[in-house]
Amino acid sequence: MRFVHAADIHLDSPLVGLSRYEGAPVERLRGATRQALAKLVEFVIAEEVPLLLIAGDVYDGDWQDFNTGLHFNSQMIRLGRHGVTVVMIHGNHDADNVMTRRLPLPENVRVLDHRKPQTLVFEELGVAVHGQSFATKAVSENLAAGYPQARPDLFNIGLLHTALGTPGYDPYAPCSMDDLLAKQYEYWALGHVHEHAVLHTDPHVVFAGCLQGRHVREPGAKGCVLVEAEGRRVSTRFEPMDVVRWDTACADVAGATGPEEAVSIWRGAFEQALERAGCLALACRAVLTGNCAAHAALQKDAEGAAALVQNTAAEASRGSAWIEKVLVETGPEIDFEELARSDTPQGDLLRFVEQCADDAEAFAQLEADLTPLTSKIARTGAALPDLDDPEERRRIMREVRDIVLPRLTEQGEG
Missing domain, CATH: 3.60.21.10 (Metallo-dependent phosphatases)
Incomplete structure (x- = not known):
């Protein structure tokens, strides 16, 4: 039966x-x-x-x-x-x-x-x-x-x-x-x-x-x-x-010196997703992770990074795949523990950022008032961050750390 x-x-x-x-x-x-x-x-x-x-x-x-x-x-x-x-x-x-x-x-x-x-x-x-x-x-x-x-x-x-x-x-x-x-x-x-x-x-x-x-x-x-x-x-x-296969192509791009190299590394993960899809159309999310020198450039020009990913996907799939979203979740190529111990302006800033991430009173010293932006942001449909949520505060401060410190460190070295 x-x-x-x-x-x-x-x-x-x-x-x-x-x-x-x-x-x-x-x-x-x-x-x-x-x-x-x-x-x-x-x-x-x-x-x-x-x-x-x-x-x-x-x-x-x-x-x-x-x-x-x-x-x-x-x-x-x-x-x-x-x-x-x-x-x-x-x-x-x-x-x-x-x-x-x-x-x-x-x-x-x-x-x-x-x-x-x-x-x-x-x-x-x-x-x-x-x-x-x-x-x-x-x-x-x-x-x-x-x-x-x-x-x-x-x-x-x-x-x-x-x-x-x-x-x-x-x-x-x-x-x-x-x-x-x-x-x-x-x-x-x-x-x-x-x-x-x-x-x-x-x-x-x-x-x-x-x-x-x-x-x-x-x-x-x-x-x-x-x-x-x-x-x-x-x-x-x-x-x-x-008839359409959904997938995520995630790659650790540690060691990449620039956006082009990072996306070139990601292409390997994307080609594996294409292989998994076989003859079906592929709808794919792209995720780039890992600490690399390319992090600051990827974060600074997110639109350009997404265009590189989409272009690479079109070339690799001969136009048969669609990139649903590009997430850049990389981090800077910096030894934060060593920097936090240093007697430098960058070290002072890192220690303050880490304190704000874990201490509500220190975070309040930033006096982040989003009231004037509330109505404007609401019209876009986007959600305002909940600054009373400890996890949300940590996430925001980690992003600040990962974007600002690599640039300051490069300037300090120059």
Whole structure:
């Protein structure tokens, strides 16, 4: 018996704010979720799989128009023509109270009830699918606790949208691994967490992950899970379905004497990201780290450094990759401990900066009053630093140290 487990398609996800990025392939990225869904459908058909399970969040929320729903239905009709049954639940993004636009689903698609757990039995497959949709966006009760016990004469699958305690995700439909194992199902098909993970075997408890990464916080391959079962013996195979691969190319550029050399070192990390993406389009964040002589120039001309990175990426990828953001997190090539012990103006300044970083009263002596800038900065949408936060004060003073001292040290040496 074989089936495919997918989740978190987020069809026509709006990718809010993408148009602000210079050179972003907006249309290509906006169409990525549709292309990933088409790849999923083609895969199911090619594998001659009779059953597709979708563990929530087919949509990203209510549609702007009916085209989103029409596109999903057209893909499901393709599956129906090949005898594929689709069973799905609604998650927090497409819960019953979130969606106001509706279209009748094709006959081969079944959505499990949101009022109580529902079981669908497919005698010809020897399968029972148990599950419950979200009635509202924020489901705080343990839905899994109400699922029925396994049918001993069938292969039992639990379909559930939950974080299962995964950090960084809203704790909707909270439950524990013990809650799931107690049902004695052969397979749990989970959604909500966007990283693929096999959390337990015998029985299998699996997050399929999302079908297509939507931003740099969703890096790496995204796709579905092909499941093959013989009795209680289950094997799984993750199958990538994404059409745009998100990644981060981070390089330690220690020793670089200038921006060009620093970016040349970074190119090696970027080429590794290209290799990981394979034939897929790459959307990449560039990060430069390490202490180097190039630090002051990189910080002084951040726009020029970003242009160097983008130009290098275009050359290395032959224009097929897009740099989402450039972060320069380098530091000066200075022995701060030795400088702090020195009887020099630079040493005096460093000691004062370190004192301001750790001492609120010393920081207050700077009399940093941002009141006149508050309204102007607010109109840009940027956030003012919280000067009452010790960590924020330390961050600001470390940045001051890393920018100012290298220049003063060079002048002192001259």
